[in-house]
Amino acid sequence: MFICLLIIKAIAIPVYFVAVTRHGARSPIDFMQWDHAENWPNGEGQLTAEGFRQEYLIGQYLHDRYIAKNQLLSLKYDESEITFYSSNAPRTIQSASAIAYGLYPTNRNMVSKPKYLPPLNINTTSLKDSIYSIDISEFIQIHTSYQVIDPILRPDKTCQEYISHIERMKNSQTMKKIFYKYPEVVEGIKKYFNVDDRKAFDLFLKVHDSVISNEFMGFKVPDEFDAKWLEKAEVAHVEMKYFKLYEPDYVARFVGSKFLNELSKLFSDAVDGKKKSKGVVYSAHDTTIMNILSSLRYKVDKLPEFGSLLLFELDKTQDRYSVNVIYNGENIPISELQVNPDFSEFLSYINMRALKDPALGCALIGKLTKISVKTEGDNDIFYLLVGDLIILLGVIGGIYYLISKIHK
Structure with a gap:
């Protein structure tokens, strides 16, 4: 075989x-x-x-x-x-x-x-060689x-609805908790900039982006952002990006x-x-x-x-x-x-x-953006998102059902 x-x-x-x-x-x-x-x-x-x-x-x-x-x-x-x-x-x-x-x-x-x-107004005969x-x-x-x-x-x-969704996820308590799971990353930013946890969170993506570009070119960066910091920052960034951009699965x-x-x-x-x-x-x-x-x-x-x-x-x-x-x-x-x-x-x-109508998909994401994402606890975010996802899946299922009936 x-x-x-x-x-x-x-x-x-x-x-x-x-x-x-x-x-x-x-x-x-x-x-x-x-x-x-x-x-x-x-x-x-x-x-x-x-x-x-x-x-x-x-x-x-x-x-x-x-x-x-x-x-x-x-x-x-x-x-x-x-x-x-x-x-x-x-x-x-x-x-x-x-x-x-x-x-x-x-x-x-x-x-x-x-x-x-x-x-075209130059003397092409005299200048043609150049x-x-x-x-x-x-x-x-x-x-x-x-x-x-x-x-x-x-x-x-x-997609404006998706942009709004990203902003809500980025500012959620869950997003911050993901970042704070990596104390080496947090402390490196706090030490260099002399800021608190909240400001370190706000600076993280810009700092990581700059360090990546400088590391690729071999340019020197502050000692706080050494190879060990960069390795942990990569893991944190990936986890944060998946939560911010791709949750829930819809x-x-x-x-x-x-x-x-x-x-x-x-x-x-x-x-x-x-x-x-x-x-x-x-x-x-x-x-x-x-x-x-x-x-x-x-x-x-x-x-x-x-x-x-x-x-x-x-x-x-x-x-x-x-x-x-x-x-x-x-x-x-x-x-x-x-x-x-x-x-x-x-x-x-x-x-x-793939969603057959991405424009409709963009509009449906707006249902997520209308949820007031609370910062008191992760359970609030989780249950709100799950509840809204159930509504979205119901709408999508209804659409596919109507399409299948039409084709029949």
């Missing part, structure tokens, strides 16, 4: 892929006292040269996998084969461009007929849209719904032979990757690092279509599905997890 599986895997051919990347290394989102201007000349939250190189290497990886090895994509960029999308942030747009350069390193025309650049020759095929378009793309990649920025389903619905359509069209397209690349954020994996009920134990890659690959073996989910180079299982499941099984699972 094992040998048969190896043979099937060996002759599987990729027919479509969807890549989701976290942007490369960047400067801290909010500068702290130790963030000197000479270390971060481009300002807060900006892609660094090292981050650009990370994304270029992702492009090279995709080139090796889908051009050099499997010839899924043409050697030269063909806009009908692949589309590059990005959230509406400079660091992700620049990261997408870096991926495109790495994926198509030979796309640039080294020899082409000169095309004189403007301004005018740069350029060909339009050197450019690969990066698609961005706050109305269309960002809701797929950043529901935490585009919310976890919502955050990835638009992406999963789009993934379902892209893969289904590829199986049905409806499109020439071969792949899609999304340049996004660590939260985007966690949103998608949380919707699929796969939990990570650390935040997606700079340059992380989540890859969904549709493979074909004779008459069998299957799906690989690859996270940072390793095949991962999705919930109760086996690794490399049949496409039909994978499709059934993501269709079960």
Whole structure:
């Protein structure tokens, strides 16, 4: 049986892929006292040269996998084969461009007929030797849209009801208790800033973000935030993020719904032979990757690092279509599905997890935001959320029942 599986895997051919990347290394989102201007000349939250190189290497990886090895994509960029999308942030747009350069390193025309650049009122005859020759095929378009793309990649920025929900969870007593479970983290912040527990809680995410960026670049940070502190802070941050962004499970389903619905359509069209397209690349954020994996009920134990890659690959073996989910180079299982499941099984699972109408899902989250999250005790929050979740599930069940009756 094992040998048969190896043979099937060996002759599987990729027919479509969807890549989701976290942007490369960047400067801290909010500068702290130790963030000197000479270390971060481009300002807060900006892609660094090292981050650009990370994304270029992702492009090279995709080139090796889908051009050099499997010839899924043409050697030269063909806009009908692949589309590059990005959230509406400079660091992700620049990261997408870096991926495109790495994926198509030979796309640039080294020899082409000169095309004189403007301004047109100069004497082109006398200056033509100094005018740069350029060909339009050197450019690969990066698609961005706050109305269309960002809701797929950043529901935490585009659904007001979800934004309100996050704020309530962030300010809840449970959130604070999670943070205070890690005394080494709390004490490090209190000692450096000379603040109380409450202020340490308010500063934590900014401090952790800055330390991560500085640690990646090898810049010095205060002794209070050493490797031991960073290790504990990572654990605390992950636990806090899961509570804030993905509780209860209905919310976890919502955050990835638009992406999963789009993934379902892209893969289904590829199986049905409806499109020439071969792949899609999304340049996004660590939260985007966690949103998608949380919707699929796969939990990570650390935040997606700079340059992380989540890859969904549709493979074909004779008459069998299957799906690989690859996270940072390793095949991962999705919930109760086996690794490399049949496409039909994978499709059934993501269709079960994804909300069919994410806009309605956004509105329903508003029921959670109307709950007055009390700070006197965790039981208040727990029972309120559970009660509201029961109402939400009842509404959803009614909707699915009506849909099934209509189809019958």
